[in-house]
Amino acid sequence: MPRVTTPDGIALHYEEAGAGTPILFIHEFGGNHESWEPQLRFFSRRHRCITYAARGYPPSDVPEDVEQYSQAIAVADAVAVLDGLGIxxxxxxxxxxxxxxxxxxxxRHPDRALSLTVAGAGYGCEKQYEDYFRGVSLEVAERFATEGARAFAPVYAEGASRVQFQNKDPRGWREFADRLATHSDTGAAFTMRGVQARRPSFWDLEEELKQMPVPTLVVVGDEDDHCLLPGIFLKKTIPACGLSVFPKTGHTLNLEEPAWFNGLLAEFIAQVEAGAWTPRDPRALPGQIMRTR
Structure with missing residues (x-):
């Protein structure tokens, strides 16, 4: 079983396929490394594709201390995977x-990123929902810790931004829900407490984001309500950022609409590699409606 070891001694399971310019796929809370299978099958035709199970997600190690889970540690783990593979x-x-x-x-590591694709990100960023998000994150953590993933997965998998996937692709959604039920109870609870509930809002990072030079694509579903405004914020704040909104789509973008997602990502990467994905033209003034002089 292929593994890399992080600086703090945690073994992370990874999988890779293909050859070419590398793409690193980082999964969501409700998924794991297997959630990127439609992308690995598509992009490994011309790219070296890598996906890994985050700490707390078997077959990666599951640390028993919540302080071994954080947003900063999650980034360090992604770097550790690249380092371990010599990328x-x-x-x-x-x-x-x-x-x-x-x-x-x-x-933190703009020199290590050829591009960034940020999909379905934004929960907890809206200032009016920060307290609610932290509270519900801790409640979810408690449910995983006390009831276990197998019992709680059916509830979590029918969230307001998951039912779109269920309605469009019942078999794909069932695979997602069944996979969620296999998560580590401890790993899910500590990930929710240490990473999700403590991470900063994008609005808290505004000045840093304005200086971030990496070509960026933001993708959200139009029925993933708490990601819409954060997605627009990223678009307006990051210099070389584009925004795509998928219609009648929820949170699990890459599985719910794999053809759209793959096509969009392929075009984005092609533009980046051609040097054509550049910062916004300074003449495109956000406050201007029509030019008169």
Whole structure:
């Protein structure tokens, strides 16, 4: 079983396929490394694709201390995977929790990122919902810790931004829900407490984001309500950022709409590698409606 070891001694399981410019895929809270299978099958035709199970997600190690889980540690783990595989730079793609890690990767290690794709990221960022998000995160953590993933997964998997996937692709959604039920009870609880409930809002990072030079694509579903405004904020704040909104789509973008997602990501990467994904033209003034002089 292929593994890399982080600086603090945690073994992370990874999988890879293909050859070419590397793409690193970082999964969401409700998924694991297997959640990127539609992308590995598509992109490994011309890229070296790597996905890994975050700490707390078997077959990676599950630390027994909540202080071994944080947003900063999640970024360090992504770097450790690249280091362990001898990869200097990669396109970094993350969904939800992985999308937050991708943003922080770009802020902390812009020299290691060829591009950033931030999908379905934003929960807890809206200032009016910060307290609610932290509270519900801790409640979810408690449910995983006390009831276990197998019992709680059916509830979590029918969240307001998951039912779109269920309605469109019942078999794909069932695979997602069944996979969620296999998560480590301890790992899920500590990830929710240490990473999700403690991470900063994008608005708290505004000045840093304004200086972040990495070409960035933000993708959200139009029925993933708490990611819409954060997605627009990232678009307006990061210099070389584009925004795509998938219609009638929820949170699990890459599985719910794999053809759209793969096509969009392929075009983005092609533009980045051609040097065509540049910062916004300074003439495109946000406050201007029509030019008169």
């Amino acid at each position: 200097a730079r990669a396109h970094v793609v993350g969904l939800s929790m992985g999308g937050f890690a991708t943003v922080h990767f770009g802020l």
